[in-house]
Amino acid sequence: MNPREPRAIGGYFELELAPSAATLHAGSLRFQSSRAAFLALLRSMRPTAVWMPWYICDAMLEPLRMSGTPIKRYGLDSTLRPQPVELARDEWFVYVNYFGLCGHQVSDVLSRFPRERVVIDNAQALFAQPTDCLATLYSPRKFLGVPDGGYLVTQQQIEMPTAIDDASLLRCNHLLTRLAKDAEAGYIDYAAAEESLKHQEPLRMSALTRRLLAGIDYEAVRARRVANFAFLHETLQRYNSFKFPYDPEAVPLCYPYFGAPSGLREELQAERVYTPTYWPDVASATGVPAFERDLPGSALFLPCDQRLSREDLFPIARRLLSRVA
Incomplete structure (x- = not known):
């Protein structure tokens, strides 16, 4: 909908959804995906290098490659606690809140590394509160039936894209197919939707995804x-x-x-x-x-x-x- 145009009244119905309510992380910056939010953060702040765990989704390495940011790697122990590393000046440290269960490890990371250079990846911890650090990232589709979307929580000045994602509708086939048929019938569409989020320039979260997220209990x-x-x-x-x-x-x-x-x-x-x-x-x-x-x-x-x-x-x-x- 063009905000300059009057609201359409009458005609056919849209998909009926629960009334809009408060969403999680209301003060966050909203992108089409968590990796797009990370890319916007990297381009705005330009670290000299970023320490990434070996155990992480390759999607989180993609923004580093797209921004030309050097990648350094660190290991984990059997409790998913990071092994010691030495951060050089202007380097960042990214830690994943694995499975939404690593709150203690997050606190440990913030006690061991300069929090103003720590990024917490909460893609697997949607309900965890943002921490006092450089930035926190979220990926709601890992927890909810939405086509895309990513949250970035930071106190830094981030250059937001002007364009809004207009492809969310094309990523909804698997969501509807699973409702109408079954899981197996929608898997190819699910894989295609995930593929469509690769190597994208940052965009603002779509109106469709915003509305879907606003109707969740x-x-x-x-x-x-x-x-x-x-x-x-x-x-x-x-x-x-x-x-x-x-x-x-x-x-x-x-x-x-x-x-x-x-x-x-x-x-x-x-x-x-x-x-x-x-x-x-x-x-x-x-x-x-x-x-x-x-x-x-x-x-x-x-x-x-x-x-x-x-x-x-x-x-x-x-x-x-x-x-x-």
Whole structure:
């Protein structure tokens, strides 16, 4: 809609959505994706180099390559705490709040590194509050049924794009197909939507995505994810190799199970239980440490999202327990 034109009245109906309400991170800068927000931050601030974890989605390396920013890498220990590094002048340090469960590690990072040069990647921690640091990034589509979008929270002056993303409509096919048919029918469209976000110049978040985000019951999403995670953690923690401080207030992306039996992911997939792999390309990266190299193949990331109930999760947990207990 052109803001200079009068509002259209009458005619056909648009998609009926819940009334607009408050959204998360209301004061953030809004882009078409988290990686586009990161690219805008890099171009505005121009660090001399950025320290990135080996264990990270390749999408977050893309803005560094596009901006010509040198990349340095650091490793993690078995608790996902960063290994020591020496930051040179004007270098940044990026840390991922993995699975929305690494609030303690975030605090540790901010105590060890100059917070004015730390970027927290909350793509997997949508509900985590922004921290007092250079910038915090969010990716709502990792948690919600929206086609795109990214939030950037920072006190720095960022050059915002003038153009608004107009491709959100084209990224909605998989969202509608899963409603009308099933998960398998929409997967090709989902992959195409993800592909369309690669190598993009920063744009402002679309009106469609803004409206979709404004109609979500965030408290219901929060409560269901927390309850589902609590059930899985209570059931599986004894056998999980990933030992982490359990924060009952954290809103997780998934339930990460480290040291999963070989072939279990394929067994679950045969029963139409789909678990992501974070991130398979890490294993083949040159110079990657052993812990990060082995993690994509040995970890299982169980869904615990707001669409699921304990009744949905019980057979999944039982299947895993049948292999490890």
